[in-house]
Amino acid sequence: MADTQQVDTQQGEAKADRRTERRVARLARSIDSFSKAHGGAEAQVAYLGERGARIVLVGEDGAWGDLVARSHETARLAVEKSGLTVHEDFDGEFAAKVTTGRYEWSRMAGIQVGGPSNT
Template identity: 70%
Template sequence: MADTKHAERRAARLAREITAFAGAHGGAEGQLAYIGQAGTRIVLVGADGAWGDLVAPTHDIAAAAAEKAGLTLREAFDGEMAAKVRTGPYEWTRMAGIQVGGPSNG
């Protein structure tokens, strides 16, 4: 029973964060990605191209949070969804630093 209440509270907290993200970015859609023992990543893409993610300890909690927030979920982070993402200088510099030995951001 305590585990169920904890899961419900965690899903509600994540749903509030999803709702806040969607509100700040003109709406949002998402995709759930299993990341092993760490849980499930909720990838968010705003209508304005902003993106972010949250991590839930289980797939069930991630799915419950998405449902509570009214988040439209995609089966995969496909080309159509990726095309909506807008990146800025931070992401490009960070990616270059990680991928090709370019400058890093700390």
């Protein structure tokens, strides 16, 4: 009985590893696509708690986007696979690379200054 459980556990772990590899590859393709569309990119990976991790991408042209991964490990592996510079924090220098337009400013301000509401 113990041998059967060990084989089942190994098969389950192998299946989970393949699933993680597919998720990493899918995220890396999205990251690469964003990077190519914006002349290169840099990234920051942030914990979202039990929900996983958020990958924030900032293109060389100032455009930004984000992706969500199921785990911090998956997010980190995807960014590494893409070969991007990874920042520990979304600090002032990194944040200054983001270009925001009229839409973002009106959404951030919301109804306080007459922009559209966030609902």
